[in-house]
Amino acid sequence: MRKILILVSALCVTVSGLLMVVSAQDDITPEQRAAQAVDQRKALFKTLRFNLIPIAGMAQGAPFNAEVAERNARRIAAIASMIPEVMAEDTRGFAVETTSLDSIWDNMSDLSDKAQALEDNAIAFAEAASTGEFATAMGAFRALGGSCGNCHDTYRVDND
Numbered sequence: 001m002r003k004i005l006i007l008v009s010a011l012c013v014t015v016s017g018l019l020m021v022v023s024a025q026d027d028i029t030p031e032q033r034a035a036q037a038v039d040q041r042k043a044l045f046k047t048l049r050f051n052l053i054p055i056a057g058m059a060q061g062a063p064f065n066a067e068v069a070e071r072n073a074r075r076i077a078a079i080a081s082m083i084p085e086v087m088a089e090d091t092r093g094f095a096v097e098t099t100s101l102d103s104i105w106d107n108m109s110d111l112s113d114k115a116q117a118l119e120d121n122a123i124a125f126a127e128a129a130s131t132g133e134f135a136t137a138m139g140a141f142r143a144l145g146g147s148c149g150n151c152h153d154t155y156r157v158d159n160d
Protein backbone atom coordinates (compact mmCIF):
# COMPACT_ATOMS: atom_id res chain seq x y z
CA MET A 1 0.00 0.00 0.00
CA ARG A 2 2.74 2.39 1.03
CA LYS A 3 4.68 1.60 -2.11
CA ILE A 4 1.59 2.30 -4.20
CA LEU A 5 1.09 5.64 -2.48
CA ILE A 6 4.69 6.60 -3.13
CA LEU A 7 4.28 5.56 -6.74
CA VAL A 8 1.07 7.55 -7.12
CA SER A 9 2.56 10.69 -5.61
CA ALA A 10 5.65 10.32 -7.80
CA LEU A 11 3.36 10.06 -10.80
CA CYS A 12 1.48 13.19 -9.73
CA VAL A 13 4.73 15.13 -9.52
CA THR A 14 5.69 13.91 -12.99
CA VAL A 15 2.33 14.82 -14.48
CA SER A 16 2.26 18.28 -12.92
CA GLY A 17 5.82 18.82 -14.15
CA LEU A 18 4.74 17.88 -17.64
CA LEU A 19 1.75 20.20 -17.44
CA MET A 20 4.04 23.04 -16.47
CA VAL A 21 6.23 22.35 -19.47
CA VAL A 22 3.19 22.35 -21.74
CA SER A 23 1.57 25.46 -20.25
CA ALA A 24 4.88 27.34 -20.38
CA GLN A 25 4.28 27.40 -24.15
CA ASP A 26 1.71 30.14 -23.59
CA ASP A 27 4.28 32.48 -22.12
CA ILE A 28 6.78 32.48 -24.95
CA THR A 29 7.23 35.37 -27.36
CA PRO A 30 6.16 35.08 -31.02
CA GLU A 31 9.87 35.01 -31.95
CA GLN A 32 10.50 32.07 -29.63
CA ARG A 33 7.43 30.36 -30.97
CA ALA A 34 8.68 30.72 -34.53
CA ALA A 35 12.14 29.43 -33.56
CA GLN A 36 10.56 26.42 -31.86
CA ALA A 37 8.43 25.70 -34.90
CA VAL A 38 11.54 25.75 -37.12
CA ASP A 39 13.41 23.43 -34.72
CA GLN A 40 10.48 21.05 -34.67
CA ARG A 41 10.09 20.81 -38.43
CA LYS A 42 13.84 20.44 -39.02
CA ALA A 43 13.88 17.59 -36.50
CA LEU A 44 11.05 15.92 -38.39
CA PHE A 45 12.78 16.25 -41.77
CA LYS A 46 16.05 14.97 -40.29
CA THR A 47 14.14 11.94 -39.03
CA LEU A 48 12.79 11.39 -42.54
CA ARG A 49 16.34 11.45 -43.87
CA PHE A 50 17.51 9.13 -41.06
CA ASN A 51 14.99 6.55 -42.22
CA LEU A 52 15.59 7.01 -45.95
CA ILE A 53 19.40 6.66 -45.79
CA PRO A 54 19.49 2.84 -45.30
CA ILE A 55 16.96 2.38 -48.12
CA ALA A 56 18.94 4.66 -50.43
CA GLY A 57 22.05 2.68 -49.48
CA MET A 58 20.38 -0.55 -50.61
CA ALA A 59 19.39 1.11 -53.86
CA GLN A 60 23.07 1.95 -54.34
CA GLY A 61 24.41 -1.54 -53.73
CA ALA A 62 24.38 -2.17 -49.98
CA PRO A 63 23.02 -5.64 -49.10
CA PHE A 64 19.23 -5.73 -49.43
CA ASN A 65 17.43 -6.15 -46.12
CA ALA A 66 13.70 -6.39 -46.85
CA GLU A 67 12.68 -6.04 -43.21
CA VAL A 68 14.64 -2.85 -42.65
CA ALA A 69 13.45 -1.46 -45.98
CA GLU A 70 9.80 -2.12 -45.15
CA ARG A 71 10.08 -0.91 -41.55
CA ASN A 72 11.79 2.35 -42.50
CA ALA A 73 9.33 3.03 -45.31
CA ARG A 74 6.42 2.58 -42.91
CA ARG A 75 8.10 5.02 -40.52
CA ILE A 76 8.52 7.49 -43.37
CA ALA A 77 4.82 7.17 -44.20
CA ALA A 78 3.86 7.87 -40.58
CA ILE A 79 6.18 10.86 -40.34
CA ALA A 80 4.97 12.21 -43.70
CA SER A 81 1.48 12.47 -42.27
CA MET A 82 2.82 15.02 -39.74
CA ILE A 83 4.35 17.37 -42.33
CA PRO A 84 1.27 19.60 -42.71
CA GLU A 85 1.06 19.91 -38.91
CA VAL A 86 4.70 20.88 -38.39
CA MET A 87 4.50 23.34 -41.29
CA ALA A 88 1.29 24.96 -40.04
CA GLU A 89 3.08 27.65 -38.02
CA ASP A 90 3.69 30.54 -40.43
CA THR A 91 7.23 31.74 -39.68
CA ARG A 92 7.42 34.33 -42.46
CA GLY A 93 8.86 37.60 -41.23
CA PHE A 94 10.76 36.11 -38.30
CA ALA A 95 14.55 36.05 -38.15
CA VAL A 96 14.77 32.26 -38.19
CA GLU A 97 17.29 29.98 -39.88
CA THR A 98 15.20 28.18 -42.40
CA THR A 99 15.31 26.87 -45.95
CA SER A 100 11.51 26.94 -46.21
CA LEU A 101 10.26 29.24 -48.95
CA ASP A 102 7.63 31.85 -48.02
CA SER A 103 5.33 30.51 -50.75
CA ILE A 104 4.56 27.51 -48.49
CA TRP A 105 2.05 29.51 -46.48
CA ASP A 106 0.14 30.60 -49.58
CA ASN A 107 -0.02 27.00 -50.81
CA MET A 108 -0.70 24.86 -47.77
CA SER A 109 -3.11 22.56 -49.58
CA ASP A 110 -0.55 21.85 -52.30
CA LEU A 111 2.09 21.23 -49.61
CA SER A 112 -0.31 18.78 -47.96
CA ASP A 113 -0.82 17.03 -51.31
CA LYS A 114 2.94 16.63 -51.66
CA ALA A 115 3.18 15.24 -48.12
CA GLN A 116 0.35 12.84 -48.98
CA ALA A 117 2.23 11.75 -52.11
CA LEU A 118 5.25 10.90 -49.95
CA GLU A 119 3.02 8.95 -47.56
CA ASP A 120 1.39 7.01 -50.43
CA ASN A 121 4.70 6.27 -52.15
CA ALA A 122 6.30 5.18 -48.87
CA ILE A 123 3.43 2.74 -48.27
CA ALA A 124 3.72 1.44 -51.84
CA PHE A 125 7.46 0.94 -51.29
CA ALA A 126 6.83 -0.85 -47.98
CA GLU A 127 4.41 -3.21 -49.71
CA ALA A 128 6.91 -3.85 -52.49
CA ALA A 129 9.72 -4.48 -49.97
CA SER A 130 7.50 -6.89 -48.03
CA THR A 131 7.65 -9.28 -50.99
CA GLY A 132 11.31 -9.77 -50.12
CA GLU A 133 12.22 -9.25 -53.78
CA PHE A 134 14.95 -6.69 -54.36
CA ALA A 135 13.83 -5.86 -57.90
CA THR A 136 10.22 -5.35 -56.83
CA ALA A 137 11.25 -3.10 -53.95
CA MET A 138 13.57 -1.04 -56.10
CA GLY A 139 10.84 -0.61 -58.68
CA ALA A 140 9.06 1.50 -56.06
CA PHE A 141 12.15 3.35 -54.85
CA ARG A 142 12.28 6.10 -57.45
CA ALA A 143 8.76 7.29 -56.60
CA LEU A 144 9.60 7.32 -52.89
CA GLY A 145 12.82 9.32 -53.25
CA GLY A 146 11.19 11.48 -55.89
CA SER A 147 8.52 12.61 -53.44
CA CYS A 148 11.19 14.23 -51.25
CA GLY A 149 12.73 16.06 -54.19
CA ASN A 150 9.37 17.05 -55.61
CA CYS A 151 8.48 19.05 -52.52
CA HIS A 152 11.99 20.44 -52.05
CA ASP A 153 12.09 21.67 -55.64
CA THR A 154 8.96 23.73 -55.02
CA TYR A 155 9.15 24.77 -51.38
CA ARG A 156 12.75 24.70 -50.25
CA VAL A 157 15.67 27.06 -50.96
CA ASP A 158 17.64 25.50 -53.78
CA ASN A 159 20.84 24.52 -51.98
CA ASP A 160 21.19 20.86 -52.95
Ligand code: HEC
Pocket residue numbers: 038041042043045046048049052076083097098099100101111112114115118147148149151152155156
Ligand atom coordinates in the same frame (compact mmCIF):
# COMPACT_ATOMS: atom_id res chain seq x y z
C1 HEC B 1 5.74 18.32 -48.48
C2 HEC B 1 7.07 18.86 -48.54
C3 HEC B 1 8.27 18.05 -48.20
C4 HEC B 1 8.49 16.70 -48.36
C5 HEC B 1 7.54 15.66 -48.95
C6 HEC B 1 9.82 16.43 -47.89
N1 HEC B 1 10.40 17.58 -47.45
FE1 HEC B 1 12.27 17.74 -46.67
N2 HEC B 1 11.95 19.72 -46.33
C7 HEC B 1 10.82 20.42 -46.68
C8 HEC B 1 10.94 21.80 -46.25
C9 HEC B 1 9.91 22.89 -46.45
C10 HEC B 1 12.20 21.91 -45.64
C11 HEC B 1 12.81 23.16 -45.01
C12 HEC B 1 12.61 23.15 -43.51
C13 HEC B 1 13.09 24.45 -42.89
O1 HEC B 1 14.31 24.75 -42.92
O2 HEC B 1 12.22 25.21 -42.41
C14 HEC B 1 12.80 20.58 -45.70
C15 HEC B 1 14.04 20.28 -45.17
C16 HEC B 1 14.61 19.03 -45.19
C17 HEC B 1 15.90 18.71 -44.60
C18 HEC B 1 16.83 19.69 -43.88
C19 HEC B 1 16.44 19.79 -42.43
C20 HEC B 1 17.33 20.78 -41.68
O3 HEC B 1 17.86 20.41 -40.62
O4 HEC B 1 17.51 21.91 -42.14
C21 HEC B 1 16.10 17.37 -44.84
C22 HEC B 1 17.31 16.56 -44.40
C23 HEC B 1 14.96 16.87 -45.56
N3 HEC B 1 14.06 17.90 -45.75
C24 HEC B 1 14.81 15.56 -45.96
C25 HEC B 1 13.66 15.06 -46.57
C26 HEC B 1 13.52 13.67 -46.99
C27 HEC B 1 14.57 12.60 -46.85
C28 HEC B 1 12.27 13.57 -47.53
C29 HEC B 1 11.60 12.37 -48.11
C30 HEC B 1 11.67 11.10 -47.40
C31 HEC B 1 11.65 14.89 -47.44
N4 HEC B 1 12.53 15.76 -46.86
C32 HEC B 1 10.39 15.17 -47.89
C33 HEC B 1 9.72 19.92 -47.32
C34 HEC B 1 9.50 18.59 -47.63
